[in-house]
Amino acid sequence: MGKFANMEKVIALGEKSWRAGAEHGLVQVRTTKGDNGQLILDGHAFTNMVSCSYLGLNRxxxxxxxxxxxxxxxxxxxxxxxxxxxxxxxxxxxxxxxxxxxxxxxxxxxxxxxxxxxxxxxxxxxxxxxxxxxxxxxxxxxxxxxxxxxxxxxxxxxxxxxxxxxxxxxxxxxxxxxxxxxxxxxxxxxxxxxxxxxxxxxxxxxxxxxxxxxxxxxxxxxxxxxxxxxxxxxxxxxxxxxxxxxxxxxxxxxxxxxxxxxxxxxxxxxxxxxxxxxxxxxxxxxxxxxxxxxxHRTSEVADLQGRLQENIAYFDSRLPSNDAGNGLPIRFVEVGEAEAAIEASKRILARGFYVSAIFFPIVPRGKAGLRMMMRADMSREQMKAFCDAIEEAIAQRVAHEAALTA
CATH class of the missing domain: 3.40.640.10 (Type I PLP-dependent aspartate aminotransferase-like (Major domain))
Known part of the structure; x- marks a missing residue:
């Protein structure tokens, strides 16, 4: 028993973070369709940065x-x-x-x-x-x-x-x-x-x-x-x-x-x-x-892949990570504890972008962070606003932690 799975432990250690995410409006989110691929939550328009439709082909x-x-x-x-x-x-x-x-x-x-x-x-x-x-x-x-x-x-x-x-x-x-x-x-x-x-x-x-x-x-x-x-x-x-x-x-x-x-x-x-x-x-x-x-046998997909690579390269230039330069669309920014990831995700959503707060059991305890997916169907202006939102959320979290230890 427990040789290949341990759901009892996973739920005991992870449920608190999931419930905190729900209380902050970050999970169990239900939306309506907005313009230009955006989603609407209670009148607030945002761009879904956790969609795995990296080329925008789902539309x-x-x-x-x-x-x-x-x-x-x-x-x-x-x-x-x-x-x-x-x-x-x-x-x-x-x-x-x-x-x-x-x-x-x-x-x-x-x-x-x-x-x-x-x-x-x-x-x-x-x-x-x-x-x-x-x-x-x-x-x-x-x-x-x-x-x-x-x-x-x-x-x-x-x-x-x-x-x-x-x-x-x-x-x-x-x-x-x-x-x-x-x-x-x-x-x-x-x-x-x-x-x-x-x-x-x-x-x-x-x-x-x-x-x-x-x-x-x-x-x-x-x-x-x-x-x-x-x-x-x-x-x-x-x-x-x-x-x-x-x-x-x-x-x-x-x-x-x-x-x-x-x-x-x-x-x-x-x-x-x-x-x-x-x-x-x-x-x-x-x-x-x-x-x-x-x-996928046409030049259209190749063009979209090129635009995706441009957006990935721009993100990596703003927010370097261990995955920078691998050419693949997923990025993870570690922030520490689950509470920090949830707070940062909430701030970024307020700026118009949804990123996932990732915590145990998805990643090890103490290694929580923000997971996001790059997209081909975003302009450079949108990418800049997205990176600005992430940098600001992280800076606010660092300032908050510094104030607590001062």
């Missing part, structure tokens, strides 16, 4: 039209049957388009969690590792949608957790175990990236198997939006599986699994996992996925 008319056309074509939102049994031809059309975009076998899922729940038990069972059960190694900062599968994997095989990006520990495990699966993010949700060159080296040297969620970089990064991890591998082969969200920068719905062979892809249908339930990828999801795949 793109071609993607919205794709979802509407799909509903009109099929006459339903969902066929309410396992995709293994029956699915509209539109699903194959969308998956074919995604396969061409990513140059591998693409398999659409209702969410990234469903992607992890599909792949990780297959890895743990040995069906993707030549019939021999591997040790499944999770990075300590893996997203919850993956770590929640530890117990399921642990029922099949040995499950271990190593420190964040600890390639020395991972290599030792590769030396002492015949089959090793490494589970990590490509771009992490609180900033930072996986050490891709070390990971590829370990795979080439030891035959390391990989499951990588690259939700926060696909679409926003690399030609045609292939993301941070996919271009590093050439042909994926049978030892690398990448998942990603279509509901973030792609501006669509659901998730996608990228595999290197039709054999692996077929197992997703026939292994009786979540893809065998009557909750298949939705019809508007199929239409939006098809539309966004087409859009």
């Amino acid at each position: 793109h008319p071609a993607i919205l039209r794709g979802a509407i056309d799909a509903i009109e074509r099929e006459g339903v939102l969902n066929h309410s049957v396992s995709r293994t049994r029956i699915a509209p031809a539109l699903l194959s059309e969308a998956e074919d388009a995604m396969s061409q975009l990513f140059e591998c076998e693409a398999y659409l899922t209702p969410s990234c969690f469903v992607a992890s729940a599909t792949v990780l038990p297959l890895y743990a069972s040995g069906h993707l590792t030549e019939g021999k059960k591997p040790v499944v190694v999770f990075d300590k900062r893996c997203h919850f949608s993956m770590t929640i599968m530890k117990a399921s994997c642990g029922d099949e095989t040995e499950v271990l957790t190593i420190d964040h990006n600890d390639m020395v520990a991972l290599e030792e495990l590769c030396k002492t175990h015949e089959k090793v699966v490494y589970v990590c993010d490509g771009a992490y949700s609180t900033g930072g990236v996986a050490p891709i060159h070390d990971i590829v080296r370990l795979q080439n040297t030891y035959g390391l198997y990989l499951y990588i969620d690259d939700s926060h970089s696909i679409s926003a990064y690399a030609p045609r939006g292939q993301g941070y991890m996919r271009p590093a591998f050439g042909a994926l082969g049978d030892r690398t599986i990448i998942s990603g969200s279509l509901a973030k920068s792609f501006g669509a719905i659901g998730g996608v699994i990228l595999a290197g062979s039709a054999r692996i892809r077929e197992l997703f249908d026939f292994a009786n996992g979540p893809t065998g339930w009557s909750q298949q990828f939705s019809v508007p999801g199929m239409g939006s996925a098809l539309a966004t795949a087409k859009l």
